[in-house]
Structure formats: C-alpha cells, structure tokens
Amino acid sequence: MSSRPKAKPHFRVSPAVLGPLGIEQLQDPALAVLELIKNSWDADAKRVKIVVDQRKAPGKILVNDDGHGMALAEFKERWLVIGASYKRALEKSEGGRPLIGEKGLGRLASFALGNTITIQSARESGRSFLADVNWEELSSAASLEEYEVKIRRGAVTNGTRVEIHDLKGAWSSDHTEFLVAHAEFLASVPGERFHISFKVDGKAYRVKHALATINRLAEGSLEMRVAPDGTPTIRKCVINGADEKRIVFRDMKSDELDPTLAGTRLSLKFFRRDEAARRLSGVLQRNEVTEVLERYQGIRVFRDGINVPPYGLNRDDWAGLEQQRTSTGGPTLVPGNSQLVGELHVSKRAQPHLVITAGRSGFADQAAVNALAKYVRWTVRALGTARRAEHLGISEANVRVPARIDEGKDRPRTASPQTIRAALTAISRSEVVRANPALRKKLEDASQAITETLGQSEESLRLYAQLASTGIAATSFSHELRAEFDVVSEAIAEVAASSRKPDKELIDLLSTSWGRILAFAALFKVVPVKIRRHRKTMSVSELRSSAETILGLASPDKVTTELTIPAMRLSIVPAEVDSILLNLVSNSVKAVAESTNRESGRIRVRFEAHGNDLAIHVADNGCGISRSVAQIMFEPLEGKFAEGTGMGLPIVRYIAERYKGAAAIVRPPASGFATEFVVTLRNVVQ
Structure with a gap:
C-alpha cells in the first residue's frame, strides 16, 4: 500500500495581521476615505463622488469613480493579494499620472471604515463583478486563505464603486474639514482634471483650489531650485512688482548642501493677511480670503505633484519658520510660516530615499526631512533679503543688501502710548463698536492693557523672542501670537496714520485677535524681565x-x-x-x-x-x-x-x-x- 505524501510545512496568514499592516494606521475615517480617493486617482478617474450618510443607522460611505476599473482577474491577482502592489515598478498610471499608491495596503482603508464592504468594478464599460467582504467573518477565519470572498455578476458599467456599511465610527465636522483640505491638492494638480464631489448627510461640500486668489493677493514670490551639486539657486524673485532676482543672496553653508536633493523645487508666495484683506472691497470677499490664507499658510511638500501629509497642513510649521522669524526680529523682514504659502516639490525618481511611511504620516527618513527644512529656511531668508532690497530700492548685484532695514541708522522707536491710545480710542468709538456693548467693553479692556504694557511693543516682543530662542527663563508663547499681534499692530498703525474711519470690515478683521492679544498683553505685567x-x-x-x-x-x-x-x-x-x-x-x-x-x-x-x-x-x-x-x-x-x-x-x-x-x-x-x-x-x- 502506498503511503500518502506528507504535507510540506508552509506559512499561513492570520486575519489579525491586517490590523498592524494597515487598519490600525488608518483609524481616522477621513484618512481612510482619502486612501480610497487616491486609488481613484491612480485609476485615472476624472470624477469621484463621495457620500457619507449616517442619518440612518448603521450608516454608509460610498466612493464611486469613473476610472479604468478592474477586470475580475485583476481583482483576484491584485486587490486580493495583501501587500502586493503592481504600482511599485511603475512611475506613471495607464493614463500618465504620477502614482500615489506603492505599498499595496491602501485597500485596507475599506476595512477601517466599516464591517461590510461591497466592491463593484468593470473595465471599459464592460460587465461588472461585485465582491462582498464581511470584516467580522473574515477576522474570525482561521487564515486569510480560508475566507471565501463572495463574487457575483453585475450590470454593464465602468469605473469602480466601493460601498461600506455598518460604520465603525461616527463622522464629524472635523473629518469633513480634514478631507476637504487634503482632497483639494489632488483636485489642483497642474494639467490634470480630477473633480471631487463630496456630500455628508445630504449637505454638499466644494473641493477646489484657491491658488488663483493667493497669486492675486501675494505681495512677493520667489522660486528656488537645487542644482546637481546641492547648491540652491534663485530662479525668480518679485517683490511688489519689482524684479529682485539680480541682487546678491547669501550662500548656503557648505555643510548643509545635499546633492541627493538635486532638482528639488520650492516656490513661495508672501502675504500679510490684513494687507490682503484691505485690497478687497466686500465683506464676503474679505472673509473668504482670510479663510483661504489661513487654510493654505505654510510649506507643503509634494512628491511627483501629489501632496504628502502632514507637511504644511493645518498650520504645520515643520521647517521651523516661525522660530527663525522670531530669532531674527522685525527689521530683517524675514517672514514666518503664517505669512507664506509654499510648495516644495520632490520626485520619486530623483529622491528615492524619500519613502512615505505606511501610515501616510510623512517621509520615513527624518534626516532627509531635516535637510529639506534647511533648504526651506535658507530660501525664506533669501525672501527676507529680497524684501529688504525692495524696501531700500536695491535691484542690482553691485549694491550690498543690509542685514536689517535700519542698519546704519538710528532705529526708530515704536509709536508712543499716546498715539496708540488715540488710535484705539477711535476704534472703540466707531459706530460698529458702539452698537455692540460686549465688543466695546472687550476693546476698551484690550486698549487699556495694550497701552499700559506694550508702549514699546516691538522692542518688548523682540526681547521676549530672543529670550525664548536662547532658552533663558522665558516663554515661547510670544511668537505663537505673532500673527494676531501683526494684524492688530498694523491696523492700529493704519488708523493712527490716516483719516480712515474704523469700519465694520476693520473691526471684523480685528475681533478674533483681541481676546488673545489681551491675554498676551497681561503677560507683560507678569514678567517684567528686568525686575x-x-x-x-x-x-x-x-x-x-x-x-x-x-x-x-x-x-x-x-x-x-x-x-x-x-x-x-x-x-x-x-x-x-x-x-x-x-x-x-x-x-x-x-x-x-x-x-x-x-x-x-x-x-x-x-x-x-x-x-x-x-x-x-x-x-x-x-x-x-x-x-x-x-x-x-x-x-x-x-x-x-x-x-x-x-x-x-x-x-x-x-x-x-x-x-x-x-x-x-x-x-x-x-x-x-x-x-x-x-x-x-x-x-x-x-
């Protein structure tokens, strides 16, 4: 009697491995939906529809695109093979787009969102297939190989539809805001048509890019490119319409040059929020512009045209620009993170060491990120040099640009307490403020605190900033309020120096800053440094x-x-x-x-x-x-x-x-x- 052949030992994969591989890294539902949108991008979709509906328990999420879709064989050979990504060996999609996915884990976003998933897909308007996966049944299986994915035939269609039911968590307004902010960058890749429609519980949200508005309101722009030897070069520099590209910029330190970042491009737009708002006439325009500039402020990083979170998102100052601005002081005109909209571009081919982490939380090589930050800080300092040159009327290479706009002069003192008090009194007596007793009391209190404690406001602020930057018994809180301080102090200066009446637009612009400025002013009573x-x-x-x-x-x-x-x-x-x-x-x-x-x-x-x-x-x-x-x-x-x-x-x-x-x-x-x-x-x- 012949003996039965012995089974060879082999690995079996437990469903529990799906947690640390991807699901646990995509617990935020907005981040999980963003992964599905990126899959639509890689499929060359031109339109993506997202619907989140939790009005009836247990809720559902729908992501539907018109991309090239999958045939059933592709679904079995690609989608069902965890960790396998045919995209790794490719640089472009079938339609020529830069690919985002490369780890083969983005599909796990579906499981992070809900317990039951239905996927419908077809190639080129052919007959579709539908695949049903139940997460609870899958997780209780002995191994992934033993779980049967239920597949059935569907109607003739094109693209891919992912429908998720029995949601695992509630969708909040914060998730909506996060998804809109991140999706905007996919919807605005130059040369690509990628329209995203988004609806939450019946309410539609617009996903658009406000680059045209930012370009129109920018007071200055600068473009830098890293040469093959790692040297940064200024390709374009315009400040208030003046071409400052020919001025002499300081060289970057030789020990900071990094040839591995050759080809990296950085474009900067500089603005002052209050100045941008003043250029517009209508209240709605001003409010919209203020919202746009707050949303886009910072330096975002793009790889092959695709935004890489979290750099620059949600006011992330990953390059340390506010600290640089604080340590240099106002007369250098070096802007901070809150005054910039920037895009740093790298590529997968030129910088293969910039690998995105599995959790989509930035690049894994922190040393390379630090090197990028050094180029960003150098470029922002160069922008400060250009601003000083424009301020002093310098546009030629044979004229040295001073390190400060007040170099060689008696440095002007800030406005006297009497001048500031007069301007603040004019604001508090305006019709808009008189009509609102609570606002009037708030402004009067702030006026008194500011005039009592910030009589030498810029000098005091710089002193505290310097102490904070050197770590000597001080606080970093001063620089965190720099944006609010700029808005208020510049508005005060405008009222003090002109005959303009404090109108509703000006008050609206100031109102959100008064509370924090009042608390900030009180700190000067607490910490009179010399005493x-x-x-x-x-x-x-x-x-x-x-x-x-x-x-x-x-x-x-x-x-x-x-x-x-x-x-x-x-x-x-x-x-x-x-x-x-x-x-x-x-x-x-x-x-x-x-x-x-x-x-x-x-x-x-x-x-x-x-x-x-x-x-x-x-x-x-x-x-x-x-x-x-x-x-x-x-x-x-x-x-x-x-x-x-x-x-x-x-x-x-x-x-x-x-x-x-x-x-x-x-x-x-x-x-x-x-x-x-x-x-x-x-x-x-x-």
Whole structure:
C-alpha cells in the first residue's frame, strides 16, 4: 500500500495581521476615505463622488469613480493579494499620472471604515463583478486563505464603486474639514482634471483650489531650485512688482548642501493677511480670503505633484519658520510660516530615499526631512533679503543688501502710548463698536492693557523672542501670537496714520485677535524681565497673582481652571516660576483646543511643599501625550504642537535643573485628566 505524501510545512496568514499592516494606521475615517480617493486617482478617474450618510443607522460611505476599473482577474491577482502592489515598478498610471499608491495596503482603508464592504468594478464599460467582504467573518477565519470572498455578476458599467456599511465610527465636522483640505491638492494638480464631489448627510461640500486668489493677493514670490551639486539657486524673485532676482543672496553653508536633493523645487508666495484683506472691497470677499490664507499658510511638500501629509497642513510649521522669524526680529523682514504659502516639490525618481511611511504620516527618513527644512529656511531668508532690497530700492548685484532695514541708522522707536491710545480710542468709538456693548467693553479692556504694557511693543516682543530662542527663563508663547499681534499692530498703525474711519470690515478683521492679544498683553505685567530676573522672596499672594494671570490664557467660556497654593514662602527667581507656568499652561491650552473637550476643558495648577522642595503640578483634560512623544518632548525642537517652537518644555527642564530638580510627566495622571506634568525645584521653600 502506498503511503500518502506528507504535507510540506508552509506559512499561513492570520486575519489579525491586517490590523498592524494597515487598519490600525488608518483609524481616522477621513484618512481612510482619502486612501480610497487616491486609488481613484491612480485609476485615472476624472470624477469621484463621495457620500457619507449616517442619518440612518448603521450608516454608509460610498466612493464611486469613473476610472479604468478592474477586470475580475485583476481583482483576484491584485486587490486580493495583501501587500502586493503592481504600482511599485511603475512611475506613471495607464493614463500618465504620477502614482500615489506603492505599498499595496491602501485597500485596507475599506476595512477601517466599516464591517461590510461591497466592491463593484468593470473595465471599459464592460460587465461588472461585485465582491462582498464581511470584516467580522473574515477576522474570525482561521487564515486569510480560508475566507471565501463572495463574487457575483453585475450590470454593464465602468469605473469602480466601493460601498461600506455598518460604520465603525461616527463622522464629524472635523473629518469633513480634514478631507476637504487634503482632497483639494489632488483636485489642483497642474494639467490634470480630477473633480471631487463630496456630500455628508445630504449637505454638499466644494473641493477646489484657491491658488488663483493667493497669486492675486501675494505681495512677493520667489522660486528656488537645487542644482546637481546641492547648491540652491534663485530662479525668480518679485517683490511688489519689482524684479529682485539680480541682487546678491547669501550662500548656503557648505555643510548643509545635499546633492541627493538635486532638482528639488520650492516656490513661495508672501502675504500679510490684513494687507490682503484691505485690497478687497466686500465683506464676503474679505472673509473668504482670510479663510483661504489661513487654510493654505505654510510649506507643503509634494512628491511627483501629489501632496504628502502632514507637511504644511493645518498650520504645520515643520521647517521651523516661525522660530527663525522670531530669532531674527522685525527689521530683517524675514517672514514666518503664517505669512507664506509654499510648495516644495520632490520626485520619486530623483529622491528615492524619500519613502512615505505606511501610515501616510510623512517621509520615513527624518534626516532627509531635516535637510529639506534647511533648504526651506535658507530660501525664506533669501525672501527676507529680497524684501529688504525692495524696501531700500536695491535691484542690482553691485549694491550690498543690509542685514536689517535700519542698519546704519538710528532705529526708530515704536509709536508712543499716546498715539496708540488715540488710535484705539477711535476704534472703540466707531459706530460698529458702539452698537455692540460686549465688543466695546472687550476693546476698551484690550486698549487699556495694550497701552499700559506694550508702549514699546516691538522692542518688548523682540526681547521676549530672543529670550525664548536662547532658552533663558522665558516663554515661547510670544511668537505663537505673532500673527494676531501683526494684524492688530498694523491696523492700529493704519488708523493712527490716516483719516480712515474704523469700519465694520476693520473691526471684523480685528475681533478674533483681541481676546488673545489681551491675554498676551497681561503677560507683560507678569514678567517684567528686568525686575523679575533676580532672586527674591515670593509670598503666596505674589505667586497667586502671577499664576492667575497666566491661567487667564484659557478662555473662561470653554475652560475651567483650578489653582491650589498652600501657605509658603519661596526664595526663587520670579521670572523662572513665570516661565515654568507659562510654558506648561500654554501647552495645556493648546492640548484642550485639539481635543474633544475643547468646549469643556479643565486645567489644574497645584503647588506642593515637600520639606524645602517645591513641586509644581499642571494637569489638563486635553488630547493627551503618546508614549513615543513623551520620550522626546523635552528635547529642543521636538514640540507636539504645530504653532509652537518646540522650546517650551526644554526651557522648563532647563530651569528645573538649575534648581537641582527635574521636570517629568506623571504616569498615570490624576483622575479626570489626560496629561499631568510635575516640576520639582530643590531648596526653594523657606
């Protein structure tokens, strides 16, 4: 009797592997839908329709395109093979588009959205097939190979339709905003027609690009390209209509040149938001432009014409431009992230080392990202040089461009408190403000605070910025409000220098900035640097006054604050206590704003005496901190928040170590809080 052949050992794949491969990396439903839109792009679709409907439980999501679709054989050989991507060996789609997908994992986005998926597809208006997948049944199978995908014949059609039912999570307005912002970049690739229609619970949203508006309102533009040896060259530079390409720009440091980035292109548009709004006549136009500039500010990165998140999105200052602007000061005219709309272009062929992570969260090579950031900062400094040249009337290569516009002159002082007070009084007495008592009170309070504390506003702001950038007992909060400060100070200057009446448009432009400016102005009362930089004895009342003012950064309508200080006297440098509190509380304010508790925030500050040692606890119910972020957050420039410098927590640790203490995150935080920090200062309690 012949024996039966023994089965050869082989791997079997558990359905559980689909989690870490892709589903867990696409838990955000908006990001998952974006992956399906990218698949439509790769299929050469010209129109994509997205429908999110959760009006009837359990809800559904539909993504329908008119691309080249799949034949049944292609579905079996490509779509059903996890991790296999025929796109890896290709640079272009069948229709000549740059391909986005390359890992073969984007299809898992469907499973991240809902429990049942139906895919219908056909090639060239042929008879379609329909494939049904049930995630719960698939996940309970012994192996992926043993799960049978149910396939049936469908009608004659073209393109691909993905319908997802039994949604795993709720779709929010934040998801809508995220998807619209990201999809706009696919809808605006030069030379491509890619129309996206988007509807959520019956409401339609427009996906468009506002590049024409940005070009029209830009005060300056500059284009840079990296040469084969890594040298950046300015290809175009126009400031207020003046061609500044011929001026002499400083060379980039030789140790920062990177030939692997040869061919990289960067285009910059510079604008001042208040100046752009003033160029338009209608209120609706102004509001739309303000929204456009806020949405697009920053430097976005594109690979083969396709936007790579998260760079530049949601005000992400990945290149550290606000920190650069803060450290240089106003007279250099070097703009910051909030004043720029930029596009940095790389290519898969020229920069193969720039590989996008599986979770679509940027490039995996952080060293290469840092190299890109250096080119961005150099180019922005070059734009500052061009602005100084235009301001001083320089357009030729034989004339040196000064490092500051006030070089060699007596530097002008800022407007006197009397001039500022007169301008603010004119605003507060306008008809628009008089008609709104609450707004009038708000403006009057802000006017008093500003004129009392910012009489030398630009000089004071620069002083605090320099202290923050060097890490000496100060805060990075000043530069985070630079955009609001610019809007208000320039509007004040306009009213003070002209006969223009403060109209509704001007008030609308200012209104969103007053609240934060008021809190910012109050900080100058808390931290008068020259007075509070020396060690002294602080009483509980002094400590409470300082802490309460800093907690005023939180909006009282949205955040509840708590402060506990036992009876004690401290021998300490007051400015250093201010800096610890200011950095931790400002982080808490931002964490709450980025969380689901943004309307019901909670921040608690608690002082504790342990013998001669002081412990300062700051806790909040904000967005929390992951363990990976916690490992690096005390390192310089590793901040969690896009609008920060990344210097706040390093400054806190620096101060704590000067007192032989430490700064740490408390694990787990106190009950009811998502994050808690503790800073210990040795031998300061008397």
